[in-house]
Amino acid sequence: MSIGNFPEDERPFPDVSEEARPSVGRALNQARIAAGLTVDGVSSATRVRTAIVHAIEADDFTPCGGDVYARGHIRTLARAVHLDPEPLIAQYDAEHGGRPAPTPAAPLFEAERIRPERRGPNWTAAMVAAIVVVIGFVGFTAVKGGDGGSDAKSQLADGAEQAASTAASPTPQKHEPAPPKPEPSDSAIAAAPQDKVTVRVSAANGRSWISAKDHNGRMLFDGLLQKGASKTFQDSSRINLILGDAGAIQLYVNGKKIEDDFRAGAVERLTYTKGDPEVG
Template sequence: MSIGNSPEDERPFEGVPQEEARPSIGHTLKQARLAAGLTVDDVSAATRVRIVIVHAIEADDFAPCGGDVYARGHIRTLAKAVHLDPDPLLEQYDADHGGRPAPTPAAPMFEAERIRPERRGPNWTAAMVAAIVAVVGFVAFTAFKGGTDGGGSEQQVAEGGAPEQSTSPSPSAATRKPADPKPDPTESAIAAAPRDKVTVQVAAVDRPSWISAKDHNGRLLFDGLLKEGDSKTFQDSSKVNLVLGDAGAIELHVNGKKIEDDFQPGAVERLTYTKGDPQVG
C-alpha cells in the first residue's frame, strides 16, 4: 500500500488564476514613473500636465481630464515622459471606455467663412475702378473747362496764371491712390505685429481646447479652457511658450502669419515661438 501522494494531490489548486490580471493604465504609468526615479512634480513640470490630473490618472480616474480626447492626449504625454510606448495604453483605454472616440465633424463652410472674415486682403479691384473714374472725371473736367474759356485761357497761360488747373487733381495723383490703401478696419490686429516683439494669436476654431501660455521669464500669461470661437493674443519681447491640450482644434497666427502645421485632434503640443518665427515647419 503506497503512502505517497495520490494523483489527486498533484492537481492544480482550484481558484488560482493561471495568468495574472493585466495591470491598469494608472498602475502601469505609476510603476514606470517610480522606476525612472521621477516624482509627480517632475512629470508635471516636464509635460505641463497639472499635478492633480497626474494623480487622478495614476489612480485610474480620468474624469478630471474633461473627456476621452483629452484623456487620451494626457495618457500619451505621460507615457512618453516615463519612457513607455503609449500605443498599448491607448488601446487598453479604448477597450475599457467603449472604443476610440469618433473624430469631430468639420464645421460647415458658412461657419468657417463667418469665423475668418478678417483675413481678406484689400479690394484692389474697387480701388482701381475708383482711380479710373477719377482720371476720366478729370479729363472730362479739363475738356469742358477748355471749351468754355476759349482764347482767354491762352492769355492766362501767357501771363503765367492757370488757377483752374492748379487746383485740380493731376492724373498722377489719382493713379497713386491705390498704391497706399488704408488698412481694412476688419483686418486682425495681429497683422500689425511689431517686429521687435513676438506676437502669438491662438483661436479655438470648431471646438474648445485647454491652453497654457508663458513669457520668456516663465511667467504664466494664461492657463485655462479656450471656448469654441474664442481667441487669445499673447505678446512678449523675445519668446512665447505654448501648451495646447487639443492642438487639432487650434488655429495659430505667429507674427501676423498663419502656422500651417498639421496638428492631430487630441494631440498635446508644446510649442515655442520667437521674433524670427514662423520658421520652416
C-alpha cells in the first residue's frame, strides 16, 4: 500500500467567488458602520439625501436618476466612509452594462446673422452726371450767346473744371464708429430676459458631469463638461440641474452669480426659476 497525497489534497486553495464579494451597496454599508457613521451623518457630510443613501446601501439605484448620477453618488459616499471609489465604480459598471457615451447638447441660441456691409455713395457716377450737366449748359449758352458768349463759355468751362475737380475729390463722408462690443462680465448673462430663467454652468475648477432639463422634463444636456468650458440654458419657467462634481462648477442664474460653497466631488440637484435664484 503506497502512501501519498490524495488528489483532493493537491487542489489549490479555493478562490473567493464573485458571489462572496459584497455588493456595492453592502460594501458602502459595512464601511459606514465600521467608520462609526450614521446615515444622517453621511448625508450631512456629502449633501446626498438620506433617502438616496438608504436606497444605495440596499443596492437600489433608481432614486439616483440614472447611471451617471449613481456613479457620482457612489464616489461621494465611498470617500465619506474612507473607501477607494474606483473598484466600486468598476463593479457598478460591470453589473449595469458599462458607462454610457455622453449625448451632445442641443444648440440653444441661433447664430447672429451677418449684416451686409454698408456701401458709400458712388462718386464716379456723381462726377459723370455733373460733367454732363455743365457741358449741356455750355452748349445751350453757346447757341444763344451774343457778344458776351466767349466770356460765358470761359466762365462755364471754369465751372465745369471746378465741378469735375470737386467730384473727383469728394469730401470723405464721416461715419460714426460702431459702438464697441461690451466685454463679457463674470456672469456673461447680465442682460438675461426677465420673462425667462437663464442658467449658465461653468466648469471653472475642473471637469464635471452635468445634466440639465427644462420645466417639461426635456433633456437639454447630459454629458461631461471639460474644465474651462461652459453651457447656458434657458427656459420659460424652470431649469432643473444635476451636478456630478459640484465643487468644480460656478453657476450664474438670471444674471447673478450663485455663491454656494459646493464640496469637491459632491452631487447636487438644483432647480432655478424666473425669480430670485434659489436652490431647489
